[in-house]
Amino acid sequence: MSWQELRIETDSRHAEALSDALFDLGALSVSIEDATAGTAEEKPIFGEPGEPLEQLWEKSIVVALLEDGAAPEFLVAAAANAVGIANPLYVVQIVEEQDWVRLTQSQFDPIHISDRLWITPTWHESPDPRAINIVLDPGLAFGTGSHPTTRLCLRWLDNNIQQGETVLDYGCGSGILAIAAQKLGAGETHGVDIDAQAMVASRQNAEQNNVQISFYLPDAAPQRQYDVVIANILTNPLKTLAPLLAGRVRAGGHIALSGILVEQTEEIIAIYGVWFNFLPASADDGWVCLSGTRKAD
Incomplete structure (x- = not known):
């Protein structure tokens, strides 16, 4: 045909x-x-x-x-x-x-994030079995590790997550960042997204990676603070959500924000600087990841 x-x-x-x-x-x-x-x-x-x-x-x-x-x-x-x-x-x-399944699969190879972190589709063998491998296929929600913002957030988690820290992944999409946090040693981890399809994808991906994560639509999410909040969304939602996200980070805790174009960096720092002291931004292909520490109340 x-x-x-x-x-x-x-x-x-x-x-x-x-x-x-x-x-x-x-x-x-x-x-x-x-x-x-x-x-x-x-x-x-x-x-x-x-x-x-x-x-x-x-x-x-x-x-x-x-x-x-x-x-x-x-x-x-x-x-x-x-x-x-x-x-x-x-x-x-x-x-x-054509064999559309095979053709689609051929477009997604394992993604090397860092020395110890890989994103590997289920149809591939792990390039480094000794590394931390997140098993993830393209699917219902955003986040396979191929986009610069996702890579920036994964590298930030790899460099910064501490054993047992509580984590909130806001705008979790496929759940990739929450899964990575768990595999890197985080403690209790939650994911939040406005999309019901993201809930389905995130739960399936967490089960596939043998990690325990709770995922919520915003109205059902726990009203609590975390050691780490990470949000890989876009600039306008980040601006709107600034008070909410800041309120989810404990004093001395950390926030990581991405989905921000280089030219939008100063605007986001100015908004979130009310609550956080920021480090220099990390950049990848025109996008940045901003990270900061929550000031004492």
Whole structure:
């Protein structure tokens, strides 16, 4: 069995409407890509959890997957007419059936975090059986160790977690940071996320790694303080959550914050500096991790 992949050039003003029109006309799936990806003009865009992107790429490509017998020229003409554009440029290519599971797995190799810490998918042998290996597959929630912010937080935990410390992973996603904390010697560890899917993923991943962690939606989370609070989310949620997260750290305890772009560093330090004394930021590929010690009340 094969499919057709239709790629239509458009702009940010029409990309979403064109996507909706293609869905209405029977496309199996539709996505929007940056037409300048991989060039000097490539421009990253970021959205906050639960909020739509404020903009798309000015030069966009709408990618639609069609059944083998579909007529792409008709779909392009009908979709373009529906959104009020004329004769958009497009290409069509055949997508052959593949072993999609094997293909997906081939894209995820073990990730080397530090001298003693690896992230290893279940279909791989551990590169270093003597190391601390977190067994984790791509799944329902964010956090496989491949993103710079996750790596920054994992390295911070590797360098700083002390035996028996209590830990809160706020915005836990896949649970990777809470799992790492446990494997690195933490004591009681909790994870919190707003996404119910994250609860499912985190609990499955903790069980797979033979660690005991309690995961909560925010309203059900314990109202208590911890030795360590780590939050790998984005800047706007970090700003909103500052009083809550600060209140979860005991005096003399530590906080680690990531999901912060380099240019946002000073803004976050200014907000959290009311409660914490910060060390110099750690950076990776344009992102930073900030860590600080809670001041005495």
